[in-house]
Amino acid sequence: MWFEEIELGVKRTIGSHKFTQDEIIAFGKKYDPQPFHVDPVAAKRSSYGGIIASGWHTVAIWMRLMIEFQKSLGPEAWRGGVSPGFEDLRWIKPVRPGMTLTYSTETIEKIDLKSRPELGLIKSRNEARDAHGMLYMSFVGKGFIPRKPAGEAS
Numbered sequence: 001m002w003f004e005e006i007e008l009g010v011k012r013t014i015g016s017h018k019f020t021q022d023e024i025i026a027f028g029k030k031y032d033p034q035p036f037h038v039d040p041v042a043a044k045r046s047s048y049g050g051i052i053a054s055g056w057h058t059v060a061i062w063m064r065l066m067i068e069f070q071k072s073l074g075p076e077a078w079r080g081g082v083s084p085g086f087e088d089l090r091w092i093k094p095v096r097p098g099m100t101l102t103y104s105t106e107t108i109e110k111i112d113l114k115s116r117p118e119l120g121l122i123k124s125r126n127e128a129r130d131a132h133g134m135l136y137m138s139f140v141g142k143g144f145i146p147r148k149p150a151g152e153a154s
Contacts, residue, residue, distance in 0.1 A: 001073075002148040003110065003120030011106035015065035019053050021097035027057040048094050055091035058101065058128055058137045065103050066126075082144045084121075089139040101128040101136055108140070119144045 021040075028037030032054035035042035043051045095101065109123040122145055128137040 001145075003122070003145040004148050006107055006110065006122055006145065008107050008110060011104055012069070014062075014069040014103050014105055016100055016102040017061045017065065018100040019057075019095055019097060021051055024051055024053045024057065024095075024097055027060070028054055032056055051097055053095035055089075055137065058091065058095055059089070059139070061101070062103050062126055062128065062137070066105065084142050084144070086142060087123075087140040089137075091137055093134065093136045095128075095136055099130060101130060103128050105141070113144075116144075118147055120147055121145070 025038050025040075028034065034054075036046040036048050036050075036052055037043075037054050037057075040051055043049075104127050106125045107122050108125050111121040111123070113119050113121055122143050124141045124143070126139050126141050127135060129135055
């Protein structure tokens with residue numbers, strides 16, 4: 001998909017993920033070894049009252065699901081991938097073992113790049129919600145998308 005073909009306001013579900021206690025602890029031990037991510041006894045004594053997933057874990061799941069979603073569209077459907085970063089990352093509610101979160105993405109802005117006319121920049125609102133629609137994680141992602149080459153048919 002070329003920059004010119006991306007529509008604003010289109011929200012897509014990219015996938016769901018069920019968090020298990022074993023997975024939460026394994027991720028925590030490797031990347032975010034705070035007691036409430038890795039030790040059930042210490043987590044029970046924490047302000048969370050039990051094990052919770054690292055916020056970085058919830059974002060890492062978004063990344064995996066986004067790549068799988070892009071691959072499912074086929075090589076010609078998605079040309080993006082390179083990102084200059086993100087904005088406004090928020091971990092709104094703690095993610096607990098047994099929870100399933102559904103992740104979505106919605107293009108909210110398209111920016112022409114004068115310094116790189118072969119590319120455009122898109123901004124997308126990315127969210128993770130539970131089965132009741134409660135928001136658990138959100139951020140605004142940015143991605144460079146190739147523009148349609150001059151002379152290519154629409």
